[in-house]
Amino acid sequence: MSERTISYKNHRFPPQIIARAVWLHFRFPLSLRLVEEMLLERGVVVSYETIRRWGRKFGPTYAKQLRRKKPSRADIWHLGEVVICIAERKHWLWRAVDQAGYVLDEIVQTRRDIKAAKRLLIRLLRKQGLMPKRIVTDKLRSYGAAKREVMPDVEHRSHKGLNNRAENSHLPLRMQGFRSAGGVQRFVSIFSAVRNLFVAPPQKCSALATHIHRIRAMAQWKAVTAHVPDFADPQPLRSLMKQRDIAR
Numbered sequence: 001m002s003e004r005t006i007s008y009k010n011h012r013f014p015p016q017i018i019a020r021a022v023w024l025h026f027r028f029p030l031s032l033r034l035v036e037e038m039l040l041e042r043g044v045v046v047s048y049e050t051i052r053r054w055g056r057k058f059g060p061t062y063a064k065q066l067r068r069k070k071p072s073r074a075d076i077w078h079l080g081e082v083v084i085c086i087a088e089r090k091h092w093l094w095r096a097v098d099q100a101g102y103v104l105d106e107i108v109q110t111r112r113d114i115k116a117a118k119r120l121l122i123r124l125l126r127k128q129g130l131m132p133k134r135i136v137t138d139k140l141r142s143y144g145a146a147k148r149e150v151m152p153d154v155e156h157r158s159h160k161g162l163n164n165r166a167e168n169s170h171l172p173l174r175m176q177g178f179r180s181a182g183g184v185q186r187f188v189s190i191f192s193a194v195r196n197l198f199v200a201p202p203q204k205c206s207a208l209a210t211h212i213h214r215i216r217a218m219a220q221w222k223a224v225t226a227h228v229p230d231f232a233d234p235q236p237l238r239s240l241m242k243q244r245d246i247a248r
Contacts, residue, residue, distance in 0.1 A: 006061055006225070017044055019225035021051045022059055026187075026194045056186070058225075063193035065224045069102050071128040077104065077135045079120065079143060081112060086178050093184065094120045095192075102199050103192035104128065108185045117146035125150065197221060 008015045017039070024035045032048035039046055076099040081092045094116060095106040105124050109116045117140070125131070134155035137143040147156050178184045198217045201209055 006058065013044070013046065015226045017046075018054050018058060019062075019221075021046070022055050022062065022225075023194065023221065025051060025055055026059060026191045027198065029187075029191055055190070059190040060186070062224055063190045066193050066197050067220070069098075069196065071130045073130055073133065075099065075128075075130075075132045077124065077132045079117075079135060079137045081116075081140070083112075084108070084178060084184060086181060086184065091181055091184065092116065093188065095188075096120065096124055100199060100202065102196050106185075106188045106192060108181045108188075110181075112140070112142070114142045114145045117142040118150060121146055121150040194221075 006015075008018065011018065021035055021039060024030050024038060025032065030038070032051050035051050036046065036048040039051075078097050078099070079094070081094045084091045084093050090110075092109050092112045093106060094109060096104040098104055105120070105127055107120055107123060109119065131151055131154055134157060135143070135147060135151075136157045136159075139158055144156060144158060147154065178187070197220060198214065201213050205213075
């Protein structure tokens with residue numbers, strides 16, 4: 001994690017409230033007005049426009065400091081695209097997630113063709129630095145054509161039902177009202193970084209393992225946003241570990 005200090009100087013509200021508002025907006029994600037209402041319920045009076053400014057100022061910095069998953073040659077890339085209307089014009093949000101649901105990359109484009117698919121694959125290779133074990137897409141033919149140019153030796157499975165992992169990752173974004181393509185790109189880059197931190201462990205893991213994972217994720221989030229010492233064994237975590245030992 002970066003050692004760069006986040007400055008909250010000249011802000012009326014303490015870092016904990018700012019970080020909480022940004023977390024609510026990008027984690028679930030909630031509209032700015034809903035976040036405003038939730039903070040009001042806690043006695044914090046702040047406008048949704050202020051929350052918007054917090055997100056634009058601190059969101060990218062938080063995202064940069066969150067730990068990233070190391071690439072693996074065993075990764076399976078699930079690729080998908082979803083239409084987003086901005087100012088009555090269609091744009092396409094192209095995204096790639098791995099077999100665990102971890103978002104690898106996303107890019108907003110005005111096209112839904114071979115050129116756009118090729119650009120996504122090239123960005124992925126540049127960021128990951130490794131070829132995947134296979135890629136999984138829907139029936140869009142642009143994927144196959146782009147794959148043959150960029151990574152001809154990688155296995156490609158094309159089936160609508162196999163690509164639910166990528167399609168499901170789009171769902172939270174369909175309820176957001178975006179004003180520009182740049183706004184979409186900024187939002188999804190922060191949203192994905194926060195989401196990746198809290199990605200649940202494999203479904204076969206126990207409920208206890210899931211609780212421990214979430215507590216550690218929250219500890220890292222607090223360390224990134226408020227610069228408190230990063231701790232791997234907070235009190236709730238010690239309690240859960242004790243329960244596990246008793247169960248054994």
